[in-house]
Amino acid sequence: MPRIFSGRVILFLILLLTFDVTVTPIFRFGDVQFFLTYLLVLYATFQWGWQKTIPMAILVGLMRDFLGTQSLGIETCSLLFASILLYLLVQKIERESLSLRMMITFIFVFCTLLVNLFLSNYLSGAMNVTWYHLAVAFGSALYTVLIMPVFFHVSAKWFHDSAVLQQYELFR
Numbered sequence: 541m542p543r544i545f546s547g548r549v550i551l552f553l554i555l556l557l558t559f560d561v562t563v564t565p566i567f568r569f570g571d572v573q574f575f576l577t578y579l580l581v582l583y584a585t586f587q588w589g590w591q592k593t594i595p596m597a598i599l600v601g602l603m604r605d606f607l608g609t610q611s612l613g614i615e616t617c618s619l620l621f622a623s624i625l626l627y628l629l630v631q632k633i634e635r636e637s638l639s640l641r642m643m644i645t646f647i648f649v650f651c652t653l654l655v656n657l658f659l660s661n662y663l664s665g666a667m668n669v670t671w672y673h674l675a676v677a678f679g680s681a682l683y684t685v686l687i688m689p690v691f692f693h694v695s696a697k698w699f700h701d702s703a704v705l706q707q708y709e710l711f712r
Contacts, residue, residue, distance in 0.1 A: 544584070544595045552698055556580055557603055572679035574687045577604055578649050581623060582688070583695045586641060590630045597623035610660050618655035622648050642685050650681035 543549070556576045564573050577600045584596040601616030608615055626648050633640060654677055661667050695701075 544592055544599060548699065552695075553577070553580060553600065553603060557607055561607060569679070569683070571676045572683055574680065574684040575649060576687070576691060578619070578652060578684060579645070579688055579691045580695070581619065582626070582641075582645055582648060583692060585623075585626055585630050586692075587696070587699075587701050590627055593623045593627045593630070594620065610656075611663050614656060614659045614663070617659060618652050621655050622652040625651060638689070642688060645688050646681045646685045649684045650677055653677035653680055 560576050564576070567573070581593065581597050581600055584592040597619040598616060601619035604615040604619075605612050626644070629644065629647075633644075654674075657669060657673055657677060661669055
């Protein structure tokens with residue numbers, strides 16, 4: 541379990557950001573796209589423990605803010621809000637089920653995109669959220685869920701993670 545601010549994690553994040561900016565636009569369906577950097581927050585939560593959720597979300601949010609075109613802090617705030625919900629949710633569930641991971645990934649990405657949408661509209665002064673924007677957020681969350689198994693496999697190879705964290709109970 542690497543530290544969040546280790547060179548390996550920072551290098552992986554920079555590679556993901558570069559991939560998000562250069563390659564993912566090629567694989568877009570209209571405005572629907574997947575977000576690898578959001579998956580890194582989820583990977584840290586599932587593989588390294590829920591304690592790594594908020595620091596990883598802040599790091600990813602700051603890096604996305606510096607590369608983004610929105611107002612500074614919107615990505616960080618939206619990722620922080622969604623990661624707090626993720627932090628509370630993941631403590632209480634069994635994290636090894638693939639279907640549960642996929643559901644949590646969908647909820648996390650959808651919440652992040654909605655908060656991002658509402659914050660950017662609020663700061664611009666025009667609250668023009670339409671069904672189209674909600675459909676794009678829904679589609680992007682679904683597309684990210686479909687990419688998640690491949691991403692987790694590649695990330696496990698990159699970080700040399702051998703197994704998912706186990707939840708043990710003591711019985712007498």
